[in-house]
Amino acid sequence: MATALQTTSTRDALVAEVRRRILSGDLKPGEPLTENGLATEFGVARPTVRSALQELAARHLAQRSGRSLQVPTFTPDDVRDLFFVRTPLELEAVRRIIAEGRSLTPAEEALAAMQGLPETASWGERVEAHTAFHIALIHCAGSERLDRIYPAMQEEMQLCLAQLGDSYPGPHDLAAEHWALLEAVRSGDQKRAVTQMREHLEGAMHGLIG
Known part of the structure; x- marks a missing residue:
């Protein structure tokens, strides 16, 4: 049927x-x-x-x-290459957000939506919410061209994260990790925020590689 x-x-x-x-x-x-x-x-x-x-x-x-x-099969080298491209974009976005005192409202709203997912939400739904947060954070940097190129890269990122479910056993662990990241950006301390973002991305990469 x-x-x-x-x-x-x-x-x-x-x-x-x-x-x-x-x-x-x-x-x-x-x-x-x-x-x-x-x-x-x-x-x-x-x-x-x-x-x-x-x-x-x-x-x-x-x-x-x-x-x-x-369906693509990601090798460790594929994952490293993806983060090689992704990391400088997100670090520079954080620097610009803090240097220009830009609003974080889109990222805050996306993260609230992630945290509001029900206990029964699938890993796929959480991955979608995760992607929405990172796209919103990038949008806060106020770059039209970055807004164009970054979401396309996130398609592959979502494919990576689809294999990372065991690293986040609780439904709210993903949101908690991203609240810590957002708080670092909110602090206005550029060094702290960049360090937090770098550690966040490195942790995700190592989780994917195993």
Whole structure:
């Protein structure tokens, strides 16, 4: 029996559903993403599936393996490279926020939403909330170009975090860690805030690498 997709765009709905499964861990690293399999499961035409898979590949949520696509498998080197790009962006954003005394309201609201997740929230939902916080913090820096490039990188970051669930066993641990980070930025002490952010990112990277 085909799984129904409830949206105005079947292609966008398929992208959203496959993305959800990848980021929740329902689809494991290395698992194939085939046109025939998805077309059969969701009862949609193969061209629709092909277009959806192209979008997922563009967002780095699917990677080519021979002639087909599969859920990406991150190696330790992949994780290090991702943080190599991510870390200077977030550190510089923190420096600018403090130097210019910029408002932290978007980050505070995103973090409140993260903390407000119910006990039953899935790891995938917590990862989405985590991403929303970091995007909001970046937005506080007031750079239009940084706002454009950073969310795209977070697609891969979410894929990494989808494999990190065991490092945060309690539903509120993720929020608590980020409140500590936000408090450091709120302090106005640039050295403290940059150090806290660096330690936060290094801890996340080492948690992913194991």
